[in-house]
Amino acid sequence: MGFYDLSKSERTQLADTIYKEISEAVSNSQLNGIRHYFSDEDTYIRKTAYLSIGKLYKITEKTQTEILEILDILLKSDNPKVRQTTINAAGEIGMQNFEVVRHFFDVGLFDNHHSVRNAVIGSLKKMGARNPVPTLKWAKGYLEHQEKEIRREICHGIELRGRTHPQDVLPLLKKLQHDETSRVRNTLIHVLGQIAYKKGCLETVVGTLKSWDNIELVKLALDEIVDVHHRYKNFAFLSQQQAITYINQNFN
Template sequence: MAFYDLNKQERLNVVAEISNNMLIELGTADLKNTIQYFSDEDTYIRKSAYLSLGKIYLAKPILRPKIISSLEKLLPSTDYKIRQTVINAAGEIGKTYFESVQHFFDRGLFDEHHSPRNAVIGSIKKMGEVNPVPVLGWARLYLQHEDKEIRREICHGIELRGRKYPGDILPLLQELQHDKTARVRNTLVHVIGQIAYKKGCIQTVVEHLKQWENKQLVTAALEEIIDVHDRYKDFAVLTQEQARQYIEDNF
């Protein structure tokens, strides 16, 4: 039976069982249950497992080395779901202790399967939102990587921090303004739009874009900002017309 076919109490019982079984296994060399949870076809079982492991890491400092070593044992798995869940678990830990799990993202960025790579993007988002200094510092190392997909994934990953604090990521985005790959530039324009529609953000974004040299990309970004204010009109502070007028008055 799928996780969300269960009622609320049954789901709570399943989560408690997952957490307890993984906690027991951390005291042994046997990761049988953990492997089962990390490879489960039900995404919510896998999610319950990596969330539980993140909570154990925070609550029980004595087990932290064992948790890291267990994740390191699972990362080379041939099952992409296990690798994906390892990255997500590292992401939970990295929201507080990024330096302890940085090496998982250094490897996950280059995974042959898109699911672990997407887990890296998701983890950068959730870690960068609450632990920005080390996460953004790490992300910057890959902004000029020779692989266009790495550059694109990093650009996408830092977006969430920018939705509240656009000034934190705009200098990083600026480094991509002359990227020769259309897919990277399109992601860059998309991210600029995404960080411009919340309260106080359009002012920061527009002011920063004045410093950029690639005027063609800046024009595309300004058009995206105006368009986003229509697509997200239920969440945007300004109407589309107000956003257009602000740009005309200030750029």
């Protein structure tokens, strides 16, 4: 039975049990007690496990070293689910202290399994939103990496910070405007659309795009921004027509 096959009260009880057992496993350096949950087939069991690690790290200072040592071992697991959950756990810690988990993402970016690399993207999103300065500094170092998939993953990963603070990520995104790889270029256009529909963001994105010199890409990005204001019309600050009007009035 999966996590969400349970009633709300049963889910709460299970989450409490997972937290308690992981806490005991950390205290006793029992990797199997953590590996058991990190390898579970149910995504939400694994999520509860990595959230438990993040909570333990935050509230139990005396076990922080032990937690990091355990995660270092689990990152070497042959099971991609364990490595994926380890990266997600590192992301929870990175929202508080990025430097102590930086090496997890240096490794995870190059993992041979897509789920682990996707965990890097997801972690980058939440760390960028909550702990942006060191996270974005780290991301910047990979934006011109020779491997196209690394550039694409970093581009995607900084999106969430851009939704509330587009000015923080636009200088990084600008480095990709002449990228010749279609997957990177398409992700860049997607991200520009995603960071332009919240209150005050359209103005910042459009104002910045005026300084970019890849006119073809900018046109595609503006089309995506207009389309996003329709696709996300229930969440966008402006209507699609208001977005069109603003772009026409402020962009030549």
